[in-house]
Amino acid sequence: MSLPNKVKIVEVSPRDGLQNEKEFVDTALKIELIDRLSAAGFVNIEAASFVSPKWVPQMADGAEVMAGITRRPGTIYSVLTPNMRGFEAALAAGADEVVIFGAASEAFSQKNINCSIAESIARFEPVAHAAKEAGLRLRASISCALGCPYQGETPIASVVDVAQRMLALGCDEIDVADTIGTGTAKRVGEVMRAVTEVVDPARVSGHFHDTYGQSLANILAAMEAGITIFHSSVAGLGGCPYAKGATGNVATEDVLYMMQGLGIETGIDLEAVADTGLWMSQHLNRKSSSRAGTALAARKAA
Ligand code: HMG
Numbered sequence: 001m002s003l004p005n006k007v008k009i010v011e012v013s014p015r016d017g018l019q020n021e022k023e024f025v026d027t028a029l030k031i032e033l034i035d036r037l038s039a040a041g042f043v044n045i046e047a048a049s050f051v052s053p054k055w056v057p058q059m060a061d062g063a064e065v066m067a068g069i070t071r072r073p074g075t076i077y078s079v080l081t082p083n084m085r086g087f088e089a090a091l092a093a094g095a096d097e098v099v100i101f102g103a104a105s106e107a108f109s110q111k112n113i114n115c116s117i118a119e120s121i122a123r124f125e126p127v128a129h130a131a132k133e134a135g136l137r138l139r140a141s142i143s144c145a146l147g148c149p150y151q152g153e154t155p156i157a158s159v160v161d162v163a164q165r166m167l168a169l170g171c172d173e174i175d176v177a178d179t180i181g182t183g184t185a186k187r188v189g190e191v192m193r194a195v196t197e198v199v200d201p202a203r204v205s206g207h208f209h210d211t212y213g214q215s216l217a218n219i220l221a222a223m224e225a226g227i228t229i230f231h232s233s234v235a236g237l238g239g240c241p242y243a244k245g246a247t248g249n250v251a252t253e254d255v256l257y258m259m260q261g262l263g264i265e266t267g268i269d270l271e272a273v274a275d276t277g278l279w280m281s282q283h284l285n286r287k288s289s290s291r292a293g294t295a296l297a298a299r300k301a302a
Pocket residue numbers: 016019049050051052053054055056080082083084085086087101112113114115141142143144177178179207209239240241
C-alpha cells in the first residue's frame with residue numbers, strides 16, 4: 001500500500017510524557033509546554049489525566065492545567081478519564097475529548113486500572129454515554145497491543161476483541177498502543193491490518209513507545225497498513241508508571257523529520273517543536289531523547 005499524503009500527529013507529552021516524572025513538574029511549566037505545542041501547530045494535544053492522584057500524583061493538577069492554557073481554536077485538548085469521577089472533572093475543565101484506556105492484556109489491566117478488561121469496559125460504558133451526551137469526542141486507548149510486561153506477546157485476537165468492544169461504546173478514535181515498545185514492524189503491520197478489518201482505518205491510531213528503538217519503523221509499517229494518526233512526545237519524554245523499564249513515546253521531532261523526508265504533511269513546525277523539546281529537557285535537567293531534536297540543536301549552535 002502507498003503512504004498517505006497527510007497524517008495527524010497527536011502530541012502526548014503533557015500527559016504521557018510527564019505522568020511518570022518523579023519530581024512534581026510545576027503547573028505553570030505544564031501550561032507553558034501545552035501553549036508552546038499548540039502554537040507549533042498541533043491539532044490534538046493530550047493535556048492531562050483525571051485519574052486518582054494517589055495512583056499518578058504527577059497528574060493531580062489537571063484542572064489547573066486545563067484552566068491555565070490558552071486554547072488555540074481548532075486544537076483538540078484531550079484528557080484521560082478512567083471513570084465517571086474523571087469524566088465529571090474533564091467536563092468541568094472543558095476538555096474537547098475524553099480518553100478511556102483499557103488493555104489487551106488482563107494482567108496489565110489489573111496493574112494499571114485495578115480491574116479486569118471486562119470490568120473496565122463496564123466502567124467505561126457510562127463514561128462513553130456521558131461523553132456522547134455532552135457532545136465530546138471519545139477516544140479509547142488499548143495498552144499492551146503488541147506486548148505486555150507481565151504476559152509477553154499479546155495475541156492479535158485479544159487486540160481485535162478489545163477494539164470491537166471500544167467501537168461498540170461509540171469511540172471516535174481507537175489507539176493501538178505499544179506500551180513497552182517491544183513491537184517490531186512486521187507484527188505492527190499484522191496487528192494494524194487485523195484491527196482495521198473491524199475498525200475504519202481513519203479512526204485508528206498508532207501509539208508507540210520507543211523502548212527498543214523500533215517506533216519509526218513501526219510508524220512506517222502502520223502507514224503501509226493504512227494508519228494516518230500517530231502519537232508522539234516532544235524530546236521523547238515519558239513512560240507508564242505501570243510498565244517498569246518502558247521508556248517514553250517516540251520523539252515528536254524524529255517523527256516530524258521522517259514525515260518531512262517522506263513528503264507527508266503534518267501542519268506542524270518542526271523547528272518550533274525542536275526548540276520546545278530542548279527547552280523542556282533543560283527544565284527537567286536532562287538530555288533530550290530525540291535524535292532529530294539533538295541534531296537540529298547542534299546544527300543551530302554551529
Ligand atoms: P481504584 O483504587 O480501583 O478505585 O482505582 P477507587 O474507585 O476505589 O478509587 C481509589 C481512590 O482514588 C479513591 O480515593 C477515589 O476517590 C479516587 P480515596 O477514597 O482512597 O481517597 N479516585 C479518583 N480521584 C480523582 N479522579 C478520579 C478518581 N477515581 C477514583 N477519576 C483508578 C481505579 C482507575 C481510579 C486508578 O487505578 C487510577 O487512577 N489509575 C491510574 C491509571 C493511570 O493513569 N495510568 C497511566 C495512564 S495509562 C497509560 O499511560 C497508557 C497509555 O499511554 C497507552 C499506552 O502507552 O499503553 C494511555
